[in-house]
Amino acid sequence: MGIENLLLGFQxxxxxxxxxxxxxxxxxxxxxGVLPGLGGANGVAxxxxxxxxMPPTSAIILLxxxxxxxxxxxxxxxxxxxIPGEPWSVATTFDGYPLARxxxxxxxxxxxxxxxxxxxxxxxxxxxxxxxxxxxxxxRFGPPEFFAIQLLTFxxxxxxxxxxxxxxxxxxxxxxxxxxxxLDIVTGQLRMTxxxxxxxxGFDFIVAVIGLFGIGEILxxxxxxxxxxxxxxxxxxxxxxxxxxxxxxxxxxxVRAAFIGFWMGFKPGGATPASFMSYAFAKRFSRHPERxxxxxxxxxxxxxxxxxxAGVAAMLPMITLGIPGSPTAAVMLxxxxxxxxxxxxxxxxxxxxxxWGLIASMYTGNIIGVLMVLAGVPLFAAILKIPFAILTxxxxxxxxxxxxxxHSSMIDVWYMVIFGVVxxxxxxxxxxxxxxxxxxxxxxLAENALRQSLxxxxxxxxxxxxxxxxxxxxxVALFFLGMPIITPWWRRLRGLPPAxxxxxxx
Amino acid sequence: MTRTADLITAAVLFAIGVVVVADSLRLGAGxxxxxxxxxxxxxxxxxxxxxxxxxxxxxxxxxGTGKQFVTRAQLVPVGKVIAPMVVFVLxxxxxxxxxxxxxxxxGLYVAAALYLAFYMRWVGHHSWLxxxxxxxxIPVVTFVVFEIWFLVPMPKGPLEASLGF
Numbered sequence: 001m002g003i004e005n006l007l008l009g010f011q012x013x014x015x016x017x018x019x020x021x022x023x024x025x026x027x028x029x030x031x032x033g034v035l036p037g038l039g040g041a042n043g044v045a046x047x048x049x050x051x052x053x054m055p056p057t058s059a060i061i062l063l064x065x066x067x068x069x070x071x072x073x074x075x076x077x078x079x080x081x082x083i084p085g086e087p088w089s090v091a092t093t094f095d096g097y098p099l100a101r102x103x104x105x106x107x108x109x110x111x112x113x114x115x116x117x118x119x120x121x122x123x124x125x126x127x128x129x130x131x132x133x134x135x136x137x138x139x140r141f142g143p144p145e146f147f148a149i150q151l152l153t154f155x156x157x158x159x160x161x162x163x164x165x166x167x168x169x170x171x172x173x174x175x176x177x178x179x180x181x182x183l184d185i186v187t188g189q190l191r192m193t194x195x196x197x198x199x200x201x202g203f204d205f206i207v208a209v210i211g212l213f214g215i216g217e218i219l220x221x222x223x224x225x226x227x228x229x230x231x232x233x234x235x236x237x238x239x240x241x242x243x244x245x246x247x248x249x250x251x252x253x254x255v256r257a258a259f260i261g262f263w264m265g266f267k268p269g270g271a272t273p274a275s276f277m278s279y280a281f282a283k284r285f286s287r288h289p290e291r292x293x294x295x296x297x298x299x300x301x302x303x304x305x306x307x308x309x310a311g312v313a314a315m316l317p318m319i320t321l322g323i324p325g326s327p328t329a330a331v332m333l334x335x336x337x338x339x340x341x342x343x344x345x346x347x348x349x350x351x352x353x354x355x356w357g358l359i360a361s362m363y364t365g366n367i368i369g370v371l372m373v374l375a376g377v378p379l380f381a382a383i384l385k386i387p388f389a390i391l392t393x394x395x396x397x398x399x400x401x402x403x404x405x406x407h408s409s410m411i412d413v414w415y416m417v418i419f420g421v422v423x424x425x426x427x428x429x430x431x432x433x434x435x436x437x438x439x440x441x442x443x444x445l446a447e448n449a450l451r452q453s454l455x456x457x458x459x460x461x462x463x464x465x466x467x468x469x470x471x472x473x474x475x476v477a478l479f480f481l482g483m484p485i486i487t488p489w490w491r492r493l494r495g496l497p498p499a500x501x502x503x504x505x506x
Numbered sequence: 507m508t509r510t511a512d513l514i515t516a517a518v519l520f521a522i523g524v525v526v527v528a529d530s531l532r533l534g535a536g537x538x539x540x541x542x543x544x545x546x547x548x549x550x551x552x553x554x555x556x557x558x559x560x561x562x563x564x565x566x567x568x569x570g571t572g573k574q575f576v577t578r579a580q581l582v583p584v585g586k587v588i589a590p591m592v593v594f595v596l597x598x599x600x601x602x603x604x605x606x607x608x609x610x611x612x613g614l615y616v617a618a619a620l621y622l623a624f625y626m627r628w629v630g631h632h633s634w635l636x637x638x639x640x641x642x643x644i645p646v647v648t649f650v651v652f653e654i655w656f657l658v659p660m661p662k663g664p665l666e667a668s669l670g671f
Contacts, residue, residue, distance in 0.1 A: 028566070048653060049658055053657075093511075107562060155589070164565075166562050167562065170519060170557050177526055184544045187544045191529065191544060192525070217589060218583050219588070222585060222586075223576070223581075224580075282597065304562070344591040387626075388629075389625055389630020389631075390632075393590070393594075393626070394622070396646070397594075398648075401614065401648065401658075404660060404661065405616070410661065413599070417591060417595060426515075429508070429512055429515055447547045451542050454542055459537055
């Protein structure tokens with residue numbers, strides 16, 4: 001049954017129009033990934049209004065391809081310019097940039113792209129196998145189970161996200177609060193509008209994403225006085241083929257990194273810890289750990305494989321449960337709602353062509369993607385030669401267009417400016433932004449699940465513990481929430497020094 | 507200082523929490539005839555926000571470092587981005603106060619051209635030829651992509667109107 005569905009998916013994904021969408025998406029995505037201040041999440045957000053009139057399957061193929069492109073683009077800046085475009089490419093700079101400085105940029109980039117492809121492919125195969133099973137299980141979920149999963153989603157930000165757990169909680173709460181502003185669709189009452197007409201529509205998460213990630217990121221990068229000192233690409237067919245000959249040596253690193261990536265990735269905020277963890281493992285198991293950080297190819301392979309496996313795995317909860325694993329997946333989920341699709345397990349039975357078209361397009365998109373970036377590196381790297389005084393206003397204008405296009409309203413452009421400043425301040429004070437966006441997207445769904453659960457139980461919170469599946473998920477969620485308290489205590493008990501903590505998720 | 511910035515942010519978020527709790531109580535935060543009332547969910551969000559921001563403030567007060575939040579050298583380029591951006595948004599939509607137009611609405615494309623030109627000259631010190639080329643080309647390309655190809659209308663002003671759009 002699975003194979004037939006996948007074949008059906010390929011028939012949809014391989015139509016000329018959808019292939020064209022994939023190519024456009026990857027090109028734009030790579031450009032966005034290379035540009036400072038524009039990443040996967042706000043690239044998808046800016047493009048979302050353009051997809052309103054497209055068939056949903058083509059639209060999602062465009063947006064997912066953009067995401068793959070942005071992931072590839074992040075590797076280019078990390079290796080050649082020592083600028084991680086996304087937090088999960090930070091570990092790639094450790095060995096990628098030294099390699100590029102030694103004139104082995106072509107080798108590092110080939111390794112990075114190939115690793116990305118392998119990691120992504122591994123996760124796609126697992127998604128193909130597990131997504132239908134997970135959707136089947138999820139079909140039996142009621143409101144308490146869905147609320148428990150939401151709780152798990154957000155508690156894993158608190159428990160696993162790194163950084164200050166209290167600040168993660170604040171980001172989540174603020175997202176939910178912003179999501180609650182406006183009309184309460186259940187009772188028809190206006191909440192937190194204080195008689196201001198403009199507040200009645202509430203805050204759109206697309207505008208929030210563009211402001212927080214786009215404008216906020218621009219402000220941060222001008223503050224750092226960004227200058228691009230790029231290393232030469234040194235990319236040609238000989239280098240690619242030679243690197244491909246070396247890469248099989250790292251087979252074990254590939255497998256280990258792919259597993260780490262997938263395992264961490266389907267939980268929210270997993271890509272960044274996955275890339276660091278994979279790098280650390282590769283270093284520990286290497287015969288030459290002292291070479292790491294000075295230009296070891298394995299140090300590029302490990303984090304890139306894990307980060308992409310994780311990035312793709314983030315799509316699994318989005319298509320099966322309707323719960324996104326990353327800000328980019330959250331924006332896509334918002335897209336599904338706008339295109340008139342109900343995200344969640346029912347998609348598999350009601351819109352098989354959409355789901356399987358999407359899954360098949362992950363295969364085609366990544367194959368097209370890796371070939372395109374291998375061929376186009378010099379072109380994409382040339383983007384960073386555009387003077388900063390042109391790039392900055394250009395990105396602001398593009399962001400403003402994206403924000404305005406959502407509802408054709410000027411107030412959204414102002415919100416974008418405000419979110420930009422808030423994003424800048426939050427980032428400087430280590431408030432994570434990803435949970436805020438996720439909470440803003442999921443606000444209504446979470447609240448309805450909670451309401452319905454409480455109605456089922458006549459107002460008792462016991463409903464999350466008396467149903468077996470809900471209980472199991474809730475207990476895990478509570479464990480994650482407790483982790484910031486348990487971990488230091490546990491380490492002290494075993495006489496270990498306090499952990500320095502993983503870097504915070506963007 | 508980072509500690510001061512942390513405390514101010516916590517205070518602002520605390521104030522938001524107070525507003526949320528107050529509004530939720532107005533709507534009713536308890537159990538209605540057919541389930542939780544409108545204010546139920548926001549009420550508990552607000553209460554949690556109050557507790558957590560208070561804890562963050564205490565944490566910042568005790569552990570705060572003397573590290574500077576932003577240095578002057580950092581703030582200048584950031585301000586140089588924010589100020590023209592605000593003017594760009596003001597020009598795009600225009601500002602009216604009681605039917606008197608304070609800032610004329612030029613539409614997005616003209617505002618973008620002026621914004622690009624200004625920033626390129628002010629920050630980048632580019633030559634006038636480059637400035638004119640870039641500041642005209644970018645709005646024209648975006649106009650073609652959004653207005654003509656994808657039919658996504660942007661705010662337009664007198665210039666577009668005189669060209670028949």
